[in-house]
Amino acid sequence: MRPTFNHTGFSLIEMIIVIAITAIVGSMVAVFLRVPLESYVAQDRRARLTDTADTALRRMARDIRLALPNSVRVTTVGSVVYLEFLGTRSGGRYRAQGNDNLDFTNPAGDGSFDVLGPPIDMQAGDRIAVYNLGIPGADAWAVGTPGDTLAAYTGPTGSVSNIAIASKQFPLASPGNRFQVVDGPVSYVCNPGAGTLTRYWGYAIAAAQPTVFAAATPRALLANRVSVPVGSPCSFDYQPGVTERGGLVSMTLNLSQADETVRLVATTQVSNQP
Known part of the structure; x- marks a missing residue:
């Protein structure tokens, strides 16, 4: 019988x-x-935009604080804003009297000077700046003129206590016997059309501020999604005489995504005591 x-x-x-x-x-x-x-x-999304803008402005501020005194300049072409300065790596004091002092009176120029204090770390391609005032007659951007305040370093790399330079007569002596080691120009370019904030370096110093860079110029993208709202999506402003010995760089950056915009404003003091 089968079960059911x-x-x-x-x-x-x-x-x-x-x-x-x-x-x-x-x-x-x-x-x-x-x-x-x-x-x-x-x-x-807002947190990511804010973090990107904050990181970019902090990087700019860190670079600007190391700018050669009186070397910051700003220009605008259309909606693109350019901020340029000469970056420095270090500095010190030169010997003004005694053995191998820096001579400002010899028309033939001086080719070396002793460093007062600890040795300075020098690299190939460095330049020495003395008393750059950023005015005619004492301007680091006046390349190849008597008012040029830069001299090419010609000595060995590494730590040195005597700095060899291409023979040069600097326009003016520094009241504090100071010099700066310049490693080259740096530009920050904010391009709302491309939506980018980019850092450029490793190009030649020129009297006119560059607004076009060769394809081989080293660069780093600091931020994208730079917005194009009504008004100014990014702005750089330099006021050279905010204090007796310093200027002020004001930076504004707008980043947008999905119809939302984050606006950050930062200011950085620039030491203009050469």
Whole structure:
């Protein structure tokens, strides 16, 4: 005699009812979760934009603080803003009297001088600046003129206590016997059309501020998504005489994504005591 089994299941109508109820419950849950999820995504987006803008402005501020005194300059072409300065790595004091002092009176120039204090770390391609005032007759940007305040370093790399330079008569002596070691020009370019903030370096010093850079020029992208809102998406402003011995660089950067814009403003003091 075969055993009898009772088979149970569900009908098509029951399955449709379950699907309908599940869809209704899911729709109700989605309504309540949509706003918190959108808020979380928006907050995360704003945090990322703020972090990018803050990192870029902090990098700019760190570089600007090391700028050669009186070397900062700003120009604008269309909506693109350019900020340029001569970066320094170190500095010290030169010997003004005695053995191998820096001579400012010899028209033929001086080719070396002793460093007062600890040795200076020098690298190939460095330049020595003395009393750069950023005015005609004492301007580091006046390349190849009598008012040029830069001299090319010609000595060995490494730590040195005597600095050899291409023979030069500097225009003016520093009241504090100071000199700076310049490693080259640096430009920050904010281009709203391309949506980028880019750092350029490793190019030649020129009297006119460059607004076009060769493809081989070293560069680093600091920020993208630079916005193009009504008004100024980015601005650099330099005021050279805010204090007796310093200037002020003001920087504004707007970054946008998904119809949201983050605006950060920062200021950096520039030491203009040569």
